[in-house]
Amino acid sequence: MKNRNLQNSDNWATPSYLYDELNSEFDFDFDPCPINESAITPDNDGLIIDWGVRNFINPPYSRTLKEAFVKRAIEYSQGGALCVMLLPVSTSTVLFHDHIMPNAKDIRFLRGRVKFEGVNTFGERVTNKSGMHDSMIVVFGGRVEKDFK
Numbered sequence: 001m002k003n004r005n006l007q008n009s010d011n012w013a014t015p016s017y018l019y020d021e022l023n024s025e026f027d028f029d030f031d032p033c034p035i036n037e038s039a040i041t042p043d044n045d046g047l048i049i050d051w052g053v054r055n056f057i058n059p060p061y062s063r064t065l066k067e068a069f070v071k072r073a074i075e076y077s078q079g080g081a082l083c084v085m086l087l088p089v090s091t092s093t094v095l096f097h098d099h100i101m102p103n104a105k106d107i108r109f110l111r112g113r114v115k116f117e118g119v120n121t122f123g124e125r126v127t128n129k130s131g132m133h134d135s136m137i138v139v140f141g142g143r144v145e146k147d148f149k
Contacts, residue, residue, distance in 0.1 A: 012116035014058045014086055015127075022137065026084050028056040033069065035118070051076050051083075054142065058086040061131065067095050073140050074103045082142025086114070088133035106139040 013035040022028075030052025042048055046057075047068055055076065059069035066087070073083035089109060090096060100107070113130035120126050 012058075012061075012118040012131075014056075015115060015117060018086070018114060019056065022056060022084060026054055026056070026082060026142070028052075028084070029054045031056050031058075032072075033057055033059050047072060051081060053080075054082045056084050056086075061088055067099075070095060070099055070138075074099060077103070077105075077141025080141065083140040084142075085138045085140070087136055087138055088131055089136045090133060100138055103140055104138050105141065106137075108137040108139075110135045110137065 032046030032049065032051050032055060046059075047065075051072075055073070057069055057073055059066050070085065070087070073085055077083050087100075113133075114135045115128045115130050117127045118125070
């Protein structure tokens with residue numbers, strides 16, 4: 001059993017193969033949640049700064065931050081922006097039923113667990129750590145032009 005008392009980090013990067021495939025479809029111009037191993041400041045805080053027109057968002061998975069980024073993506077999409085999110089699958093939550101389902105243009109469940117890149121609890125850089133949940137791609141706004149494989 002995993003020790004859930006270990007210090008966990010929200011700072012995990014999207015694997016390049018997954019980002020590249022999504023970027024080839026959606027042509028992103030902004031990422032409000034880039035991997036950031038330094039402090040979050042008002043100049044780089046994705047919940048404060050303006051987003052682009054075609055956004056890729058792999059938000060921190062801690063509950064309050066994930067919810068805040070989903071709600072901000074919905075807000076931007078209602079203003080005409082495209083927001084493509086990589087999120088953990090959790091279909092029994094209020095966030096999923098009250099916010100994601102009614103606003104998503106597309107939801108794509110990924111086969112297998114995504115292996116994220118980051119620093120583990122021992123301070124080692126790793127590229128093979130799966131999250132605790134399966135993953136989904138959620139598209140808010142914009143046009144969906146082709147199927148994701």
